[in-house]
Amino acid sequence: MMNGRSNVTDLVREPRDRPLRSLSSAVAGARALSATWQVLVVGSDSPDRDRLTRDLERHGHDVRQAATGAEALAAYGEADVVLLDFDLPDLDGLQVCRVIRAAANTPVIAVTGRGSELDTVLGLQAGADDYVAKPYGFRELLARIEAVMRRFEPRAETARVIEHGPLRIDVNSREVHFHHRRVPLTRKEFDLLHMLAAHPGTVVSRRVIVRQIWGDSWSRRTVDTHVSSLRGKLGDSDWIVNVRGVGFMMAEA
Incomplete structure (x- = not known):
């Protein structure tokens, strides 16, 4: 296995009694x-x-x-x-x-x-x-x-259920099963796992993870702590790969 937006200005027609912006x-x-x-x-x-x-x-x-x-x-x-x-x-x-x-x-x-x-x-x-x-x-x-x-820019996933090998994520109910075993997760753990599983085999940088899941409320160890917790709850550390100096990715099934 192998060991991230724009505001486009639309020039719309202004009312006749208002000058067009330059x-x-x-x-x-x-x-x-x-x-x-x-x-x-x-x-x-x-x-x-x-x-x-x-x-x-x-x-x-x-x-x-x-x-x-x-x-x-x-x-x-x-x-x-x-x-x-x-x-x-x-x-x-x-x-x-x-x-x-x-x-x-x-x-x-x-x-x-x-x-x-x-x-x-x-x-x-x-x-x-x-x-x-x-x-x-x-x-x-x-x-x-x-x-x-x-x-x-990460887009909202259209898939409501993600199946990745033995991992099954139900987005609507926010339930996760691994090898048919229900895995209880916190809200942030679920969001992190969902982000990685939605793009298996793709490295997601720490900055993207932090921005999308924690916003401005985070510490340097936040992502590592949650990844460690996810690995423990899944019972298999190989599923979430740490790409040193970059971020994390979900291993290919």
């Missing part, structure tokens, strides 16, 4: 409503990296930087989205992108000077979720981040 006003409104994210900016060009960091922070985002591929691979597990320049001093950015994609579902947007059609194709094939060639407009980049994060 595009700049619409953009400002969208910015005010936008979600905030933990962004990892990866690139070897320090002035370019600093400028992008300042711009993102002015829009309310939390930003970390990585100047090398090794630093990026050590830090991406805490990020909601990675902005990755492929020109790095130690590793090829394409390989960094492949490693992140193989280990987690963290969105990756290539923001790079490699602007040819072939470069774009190679970047997308390496696992990038979007590709922005330099020079670019910052508002365009913001819009692309919002679009990518909207695609990665």
Whole structure:
């Protein structure tokens, strides 16, 4: 077994006695409503990296930087989205992108000077979720981040019963059975198990788990404690896999 949202402004027709809002006003409104994210900016060009960091922070985002591929691979597990320049001093950015994609579902947007059609194709094939060639407009980049994060926003599951091997989760009654044995769970334990079982084989980052289940009320050990409790109640620790530095996933049945 192998050991993460957007407010799109719609320009609607205003009443005739009210002037149509300008595009700049619409953009400002969208910015005010936008979600905030933990962004990892990866690139070897320090002035370019600093400028992008300042711009993102002015829009309310939390930003970390990585100047090398090794630093990026050590830090991406805490990020909601990675902005990755492929020109790095130690590793090829394409390989960094492949490693992140193989280990987690963290969105990756290539923001790079490699602007040819072939470069774009190679970047997308390496696992990038979007590709922005330099020079670019910052508002365009913001819009692309919002679009990518909207695609990665967890959606309500339509399935009311999830069956995953010997595990059966009834969403309506909030009952869980494992090998036909009823497993009593707390509300948060059920929510956590449901989130992981709804996407088996997919790593769900700690930040996504915390945001969706606990909101702002949590401590660093909260997720680990609940995972440990779930493993104990299921009687099998192999079902919930810890992907070190990233998050957790439900093992394939």
